[in-house]
Amino acid sequence: MSKELNSYQIAQEQIKEAVKKLGLSSTVFDILKQPERELTVAVPVEMDNGDIRVFTGYRVQHNSALGPTKGGIRFHPDVTLDEVRALALWMTFKSAVVGLPYGGGKGGVACNPKEMSPREIQRLSREYIRAIAPIIGPEKDIPAPDVYTNPQVMSWMMDEYSKYKGYNDFGIITGKPVIVGGSLGRNEATARGCSFVIREAAKAIGLDMKGATVAVQGYGNAGSIVARLLHEMGCQIIAAVDSTGGAYNPQGLDPVKLAEYKKENGTVKGYPGSKEISNEELLTMKCDILIPAALENQITEDIAKDVQAKIIGEAANGPTTPGADRILTEKGVLVLPDILANAGGVTVSYFEWVQNNMGYYWSEEEVNSKLEVKMVNAFNEVYKMFKNNKGVDMRTAAYMVSISYVSEAMRVRGWLGQEPAVAKSRQVNLA
Numbered sequence: 001m002s003k004e005l006n007s008y009q010i011a012q013e014q015i016k017e018a019v020k021k022l023g024l025s026s027t028v029f030d031i032l033k034q035p036e037r038e039l040t041v042a043v044p045v046e047m048d049n050g051d052i053r054v055f056t057g058y059r060v061q062h063n064s065a066l067g068p069t070k071g072g073i074r075f076h077p078d079v080t081l082d083e084v085r086a087l088a089l090w091m092t093f094k095s096a097v098v099g100l101p102y103g104g105g106k107g108g109v110a111c112n113p114k115e116m117s118p119r120e121i122q123r124l125s126r127e128y129i130r131a132i133a134p135i136i137g138p139e140k141d142i143p144a145p146d147v148y149t150n151p152q153v154m155s156w157m158m159d160e161y162s163k164y165k166g167y168n169d170f171g172i173i174t175g176k177p178v179i180v181g182g183s184l185g186r187n188e189a190t191a192r193g194c195s196f197v198i199r200e201a202a203k204a205i206g207l208d209m210k211g212a213t214v215a216v217q218g219y220g221n222a223g224s225i226v227a228r229l230l231h232e233m234g235c236q237i238i239a240a241v242d243s244t245g246g247a248y249n250p251q252g253l254d255p256v257k258l259a260e261y262k263k264e265n266g267t268v269k270g271y272p273g274s275k276e277i278s279n280e281e282l283l284t285m286k287c288d289i290l291i292p293a294a295l296e297n298q299i300t301e302d303i304a305k306d307v308q309a310k311i312i313g314e315a316a317n318g319p320t321t322p323g324a325d326r327i328l329t330e331k332g333v334l335v336l337p338d339i340l341a342n343a344g345g346v347t348v349s350y351f352e353w354v355q356n357n358m359g360y361y362w363s364e365e366e367v368n369s370k371l372e373v374k375m376v377n378a379f380n381e382v383y384k385m386f387k388n389n390k391g392v393d394m395r396t397a398a399y400m401v402s403i404s405y406v407s408e409a410m411r412v413r414g415w416l417g418q419e420p421a422v423a424k425s426r427q428v429n430l431a
């Protein structure tokens, strides 16, 4: 996260605008601008050389009006409490925009897993989950993967929590390996959801997916799979960058081979037949669809003024700053905001939790088709809000849709005093 840009303040600014546009009272903003609960933990971990290192971890529960809080755990050197607050806040509205019966939460540990051994990461995962165990639970707060955490980490955390409880509690965490209660399709879900929303957006603005050019920033789980799925829909992937370097080929890159190359070499840089491209060049290059799939605050005002893409699909959380948003709106770029575009991950996490609760598991086709229904419905609802309200961009429209549901839940629960109703009641878990 950049020093000058505080994601938490940005997140607050985003919801303030939507609360105002909906004509809701300041009480709604006063509740939503801050988390319901936050916990900071010191996590001592024995390193392989026998030293003890104490890591700082967080778990933030933003709002539980619609259900238990839900959201991933990030392992990254730049994790701060404010970043986790922002990410937790975004989760509340992400879950609400796709109609999940969840609130938002998030966790993080300031650490660099790239410099830790698998055994050190395992010890950290177990110690961290023990430290936050008193405030989480399948009916309270359900973690999941995020940046630099994965199914293996989820499995260790589930195992540790199950030991703490004294029985197998698969519903405590989602994004697990399939053998221990994970859902088929979860690994690809963020990317798949993103590809559905991009497809719908392209339809809405009359952009043909066949031959549409795509540039991807970040070639990890989300970025590389979105690239593959868009390629399957007929798009041409012309460039990708990661934290080490980039690869560009105007004739198109094979997204699967590129992912294999990255796995072997740790970067997309140097991919055979490609030219090098910098991060900034990629963000501002001529292409139809731009996918930020890395970290926060990547598309700043400076970048936004040179963006040439027609659609931006935010696979990452918080990649665009508010100043950049304004510039992109003026330029007529259709930004598919993170809380909509990357909601596929938490949607299939919800399916995983439902399957764990039932003890009955679905086929991958069933998961994917249920995901498609949710994503297409959410896109249509947000797009309608965007079209029906002058001066509102897609991000504000997505917040307006989700805040209206969160606020209605708070109102009927009696959290808002005499606040009048704004949202029609909706059955939140409607397919």
Ligand code: GLU
Pocket: 070, 071, 072, 073, 094, 142, 143, 144, 145, 146, 147, 174, 175, 317, 342, 343, 345, 346, 347, 349
């Ligand atoms: N970390 C993911 C996100 O930011 C997934 C959260 C989840 O599955 O609960 O949406």
